[in-house]
Structure formats: C-alpha cells, structure tokens
Amino acid sequence: MDERKPSNEVPSRLFLDMHTEQNPSVDMEQIVGKQDILFICLDTLRYDAAAAEEKAQGTPVLNQFGPWEKRQAPGNFTYPSHHAMFAGFLPCRFDAKSLAEREMLFFPKSIGMGNQAPKGAFAYEGSTIMEGLLKAGYDTWCVGGVSFFDKRSDLGKVFPGYFEKSYWKPSFACTVKESPKNQVDFILKKLEKAEESKRIFLYLNVDAIHYPNYFYLDGAREDSLLTHRAALRYVDKELGRLFQVWRERRDNGFVICCSDHGTCYGEDGCLFHGINHPVVNVVPYKHFFIRKRGIDEADISR
Ligand SMILES: [Zn+2]
Numbered sequence: 001m002d003e004r005k006p007s008n009e010v011p012s013r014l015f016l017d018m019h020t021e022q023n024p025s026v027d028m029e030q031i032v033g034k035q036d037i038l039f040i041c042l043d044t045l046r047y048d049a050a051a052a053e054e055k056a057q058g059t060p061v062l063n064q065f066g067p068w069e070k071r072q073a074p075g076n077f078t079y080p081s082h083h084a085m086f087a088g089f090l091p092c093r094f095d096a097k098s099l100a101e102r103e104m105l106f107f108p109k110s111i112g113m114g115n116q117a118p119k120g121a122f123a124y125e126g127s128t129i130m131e132g133l134l135k136a137g138y139d140t141w142c143v144g145g146v147s148f149f150d151k152r153s154d155l156g157k158v159f160p161g162y163f164e165k166s167y168w169k170p171s172f173a174c175t176v177k178e179s180p181k182n183q184v185d186f187i188l189k190k191l192e193k194a195e196e197s198k199r200i201f202l203y204l205n206v207d208a209i210h211y212p213n214y215f216y217l218d219g220a221r222e223d224s225l226l227t228h229r230a231a232l233r234y235v236d237k238e239l240g241r242l243f244q245v246w247r248e249r250r251d252n253g254f255v256i257c258c259s260d261h262g263t264c265y266g267e268d269g270c271l272f273h274g275i276n277h278p279v280v281n282v283v284p285y286k287h288f289f290i291r292k293r294g295i296d297e298a299d300i301s302r
Pocket residue numbers: 043044077078079146260261
C-alpha cells in the first residue's frame with residue numbers, strides 16, 4: 001500500500017481536527033524506546049464499579065494515579081475488543097463525536113486514518129502494537145488470563161502468538177481466587193532475570209473480575225455487582241505490589257490500565273457480556289507513569 005496516497009475509506013475532513021487542534025495527554029514518541037510499557041487489562045471491569053470503588057477509596061493504588069475516564073469499549077467481549085486494542089484502538093472517549101476524536105497512543109501506519117500520525121502518537125509498523133514495539137527494540141511479554149490467552153486451544157493461541165514471550169498457568173485461571181497474586185508473583189520472578197538494558201512491553205490480562213467472582217466477598221454465593229467490586233479491591237492490592245517492584249527494579253514505566261468490556265448482572269434482563277448493553281459498552285480507562293521518585297510518598301503497601 002502506498003502510504004502517500006490519501007485514504008479513500010474515511011472522510012478526510014474528519015482528520016483536520018486530529019492533526020491541528022488536539023493536544024495529546026502524552027507524547028508516545030518520548031516514551032517508546034525509553035520506558036517500559038505496561039498494558040494492564042482489568043478484563044470485564046465495569047465503569048460504574050470502578051468509579052464507585054474510586055469514590056469509596058476501595059482502590060487506593062489505582063486512585064493515586066488519577067480518576068478513571070469513562071470510555072467506549074472497543075468490543076462487547078474479549079476477542080473483538082483485544083483485536084482492536086492490539087491494533088492501537090484503545091477504548092475511546094465516551095463523548096467522542098467521530099473517529100478523529102479518539103486519542104491514538106499507537107497509530108497503525110498501514111491503515112488509512114488520514115495516513116498521518118496524530119500528535120503524540122507512536123506510528124508503528126506491522127499488524128499489532130506488539131510487532132511495532134518489537135521493531136522498536138522491545139521484549140514483548142503476554143501474561144494471561146481468560147481462555148483467549150490460555151494457549152490451550154487454537155483460539156487461545158491467537159493473542160499470545162502476537163508476543164515474543166507468552167505465559168499462562170492453571171493458577172492464572174478465572175476460577176482461581178488468588179489468580180492476580182499468582183500472576184504478579186510470576187511477573188516479578190521473570191523481572192529478576194530480565195535484561196536491564198532491554199525495554200519491556202508487558203500485557204497482563206487480569207481475569208479476577210471476570211466470572212466467577214463471588215468468592216471475593218465473604219458469604220456471597222453467586223456473582224453480583226458487589227462481588228465484582230470486591231474482586232477489583234483484591235486486584236488493586238496486587239497491582240500495588242507489581243508497581244512497587246517494577247519501580248524499584250526498572251525505574252520508570254508507562255502504564256495503560258483499562259477494561260475491555262463490562263458485563264451484565266441482570267440489568268434489563270441481560271446476563272454476562274458478548275451483547276451490546278450500556279454497562280457492557282462503557283469501560284474505565286487511565287494511563288499514567290510509575291516513577292522511582294515519589295515511591296516514599298506513595299504508600300502502596302497497605
Ligand atoms: Zn474480556
């Protein structure tokens with residue numbers, strides 16, 4: 001494909017604003033190659049649950065990095081959502097009026113979209129951000145997660161196959177209460193042996209909030225929005241451990257933390273996800289830096 005050709009698939013006037021007016025929240029050109037990048041997907045986390053825990057101080061680790069943004073899910077279940085996110089189409093601002101109003105952190109060079117990377121975006125080569133980051137010198141790690149990352153079936157090998165290194169263990173499965181602890185323990189062990197000079201892109205699929213999650217709330221016998229929130233509180237503590245050690249060992253890192261879709265607990269008669277419902281289509285999102293400096297003032301060990 002000739003990159004100089006204007007895109008004829010998307011109205012070009014959409015991109016006038018994208019290239020002239022938007023101020024990006026981060027400059028990925030200053031991050032890529034210089035910092036580790038951690039993409040943490042809190043699989044299935046609902047925006048309303050995340051916002052409620054933020055307000056109730058149930059997630060002190062994540063709270064210290066600013067409020068959740070309300071965003072549109074790229075898909076209504078893990079598979080479509082991750083195909084979009086791994087191509088750079090992260091959850092988009094909830095109130096965006098057009099494609100051009102989504103902030104692109106990673107811009108796929110090979111797909112139209114005006115053919116010119118917006119300000120602040122890292123224009124990557126290849127079919128996924130992992131391929132682009134590999135070309136930019138990153139070691140790419142995948143730690144699953146839900147069965148789309150379990151490498152136990154053909155479908156479960158698709159996403160892990162996009163990474164240089166991919167890992168899944170039975171102790172990471174949704175049905176294991178301690179799965180976030182087991183995932184973080186595993187990552188921290190891998191980190192001990194990682195080359196200091198080689199930048200890491202880590203994708204972590206946290207599946208604790210996904211069904212089943214009733215065991216995170218004492219006395220609960222089935223999943224509900226309350227047990228979903230309790231799972232998030234458990235995850236928050238484990239992320240605190242991950243961030244603390246990452247800062248100590250690797251200095252700085254840029255973190256993208258979001259959900260891929262929500263899920264229904266009986267709203268309007270709906271159950272689970274894979275269907276379009278407002279609580280499935282709206283997700284929490286934030287990106288932030290973890291820096292060595294400031295670790296003393298941020299007490300994340302509680
Ligand atoms: Zn999912």
